[in-house]
Amino acid sequence: MVTAIFTDAELRQRAWDVAADVVDPEIPVLTIADLGVLREVAITDGRVEVAITPTYSGCPAMNMITLEIELALEREGFRDPKVRTVLSPAWTTDWMSEEGRRKLREYGIAPPLAASSRRALFGVQRVACPQCGSEDTEVLSEFGSTSCKALWRCKNCREPFDYFKCH
Amino acid sequence: MAIASIQVSETPLVLYTLRRADDALILGHRLSEWCGHAPMLEEDMALANMGLDLLGQARELYSYAAKVEGKGNDEDKFAYLRDVRQYRNLLLLEQPNGDFARTMVRQFFYAAFADLYWRAMMKSGDATLAAIAAKSEKESAYHVRHSSEWMVRLGDGTAESHARAQTAIDDLWAFTGEMFEVDGSERALIDSGIAVDPAALRAQWLKTISDVVGEATLTLPKSDWMQQGGRSGRHSEHLGHLLSELQSMQRTFPGATW
Numbered sequence: 001m002v003t004a005i006f007t008d009a010e011l012r013q014r015a016w017d018v019a020a021d022v023v024d025p026e027i028p029v030l031t032i033a034d035l036g037v038l039r040e041v042a043i044t045d046g047r048v049e050v051a052i053t054p055t056y057s058g059c060p061a062m063n064m065i066t067l068e069i070e071l072a073l074e075r076e077g078f079r080d081p082k083v084r085t086v087l088s089p090a091w092t093t094d095w096m097s098e099e100g101r102r103k104l105r106e107y108g109i110a111p112p113l114a115a116s117s118r119r120a121l122f123g124v125q126r127v128a129c130p131q132c133g134s135e136d137t138e139v140l141s142e143f144g145s146t147s148c149k150a151l152w153r154c155k156n157c158r159e160p161f162d163y164f165k166c167h
Numbered sequence: 168m169a170i171a172s173i174q175v176s177e178t179p180l181v182l183y184t185l186r187r188a189d190d191a192l193i194l195g196h197r198l199s200e201w202c203g204h205a206p207m208l209e210e211d212m213a214l215a216n217m218g219l220d221l222l223g224q225a226r227e228l229y230s231y232a233a234k235v236e237g238k239g240n241d242e243d244k245f246a247y248l249r250d251v252r253q254y255r256n257l258l259l260l261e262q263p264n265g266d267f268a269r270t271m272v273r274q275f276f277y278a279a280f281a282d283l284y285w286r287a288m289m290k291s292g293d294a295t296l297a298a299i300a301a302k303s304e305k306e307s308a309y310h311v312r313h314s315s316e317w318m319v320r321l322g323d324g325t326a327e328s329h330a331r332a333q334t335a336i337d338d339l340w341a342f343t344g345e346m347f348e349v350d351g352s353e354r355a356l357i358d359s360g361i362a363v364d365p366a367a368l369r370a371q372w373l374k375t376i377s378d379v380v381g382e383a384t385l386t387l388p389k390s391d392w393m394q395q396g397g398r399s400g401r402h403s404e405h406l407g408h409l410l411s412e413l414q415s416m417q418r419t420f421p422g423a424t425w
Contacts, residue, residue, distance in 0.1 A: 057302050058223025087227065088298035090305065141209035142313050143216035151209065167305050 008043040015048045016041040018076050025064045026146050029107045032065060036095025039086055048073060049082045053091045055167070056147040093167045105130045110152065110163040127163050129154035139163075170421040173240055173248045179352045181236045182255065183362055184296070185245065186398055188228030189256035192246060193406070194277060195221030196413055197264055206267055213313060217274070220306040227299045247417035251400070251407045258397040259342035261406040268321050268331035272339055275314035279375045280346045282307040283368045292360035315379045322383025333385050344393025346372075 006014070019041060020033035032038045032052065040051035050069055054062050066083045073081035093112035096104075101111035110130045126135050134156035141151040149162045175181065198218035205211035229242035259277060264270045285307055288300035321332040347365045349357065356362040380387055396402065416423060
């Protein structure tokens with residue numbers, strides 16, 4: 001329970017930890033902290049306000065994530081939490097944590113290549129297969145099962161796999 | 168019983184933002200019409216994905232237009248409760264999907280423009296528009312790449328795919344000039360650093376288009392006669408049909424939620 005004996009700094013840390021544990025409904029191994037979607041937590045007059053940033057403009061997971069954050073905070077005793085969306089600076093896959101990249105790979109999704117410059121987007125991509133590690137892979141479809149993924153295939157182990165696109 | 172359309176106070180910034188929002192909504196809706204009908208599963212997903220990107224951009228832009236206008240309108244009212252003559256999108260984007268080649272040519276012409284446009288708009292003096300541009304720019308980069316590859320595949324494919332792609336280019340060409348048009352309302356925003364002048368992007372757009380069309384063994388029409396009217400609400404007959412489907416639920420059951 002939250003009571004007045006906590007300082008704003010302590011409350012903020014607690015709220016951050018709670019929000020940071022919320023997972024992406026479409027890639028449940030990743031938390032919103034791993035993704036870099038969680039941007040800011042502030043306490044104003046005892047009320048918590050969380051700022052998140054969308055991955056893609058039309059990502060349908062954002063509504064779900066907003067609801068999950070509110071519910072998680074309320075369960076921990078934060079009353080009437082507020083979640084707002086910030087657009088700037090625009091989210092990039094470069095914000096994904098190392099921990100997040102490792103979890104993605106273990107889940108069977110190739111993590112985004114680092115440094116998502118336009119050159120990386122239009123240059124030659126070497127995406128390693130998350131199953132066998134081979135770089136002998138090819139793209140099947142630029143657009144996959146969600147906005148953030150493309151569909152690839154490994155020519156070594158013949159397994160198809162999702163690739164989290166650079167953005 | 169049908170519900171009346173809303174009134175919009177089209178100050179220059181509201182009008183400007185609605186024009187871009189309408190572009191994104193109308194093209195996004197057209198792409199969504201392919202859902203379940205594309206020639207292969209991967210393309211079905213690709214077209215739906217791009218439609219979703221555009222719908223997301225439209226929502227951000229409508230919400231901002233509503234905030235700037237400050238008259239109690241919102242993203243849903245802008246989308247569902249404006250009539251054909253109140254829509255401000257480019258004529259190119261309301262053109263019917265036709266065959267897959269026509270959809271790809273329309274997509275290519277627009278994505279090659281949008282990519283340049285949003286990249287330039289990242290420097291807008293309006294912080295919200297600059298932020299929306301920064302998101303849209305990344306998405307449109309993927310749209311250009313996708314449609315460029317299809318242009319080459321169709322143009323340099325079979326005699327049939329070549330002929331269909333060339334016909335689509337010839338038919339849609341006259342709608343491309345409108346992307347670079349500016350009226351008095353928009354000129355003031357350009358002069359104050361809120362908007363960018365699309366005419367300045369035309370040479371680069373033409374180079375991108377020409378390179379890909381050349382590689383695809385297709386040709387661009389010589390004609391420079393251009394059709395326009397969408398920005399001021401004079402649309403082709405196709406938009407009314409699109410809106411009647413898009414708006415039917417809210418027009419029939421006003422305020423319905425689920």
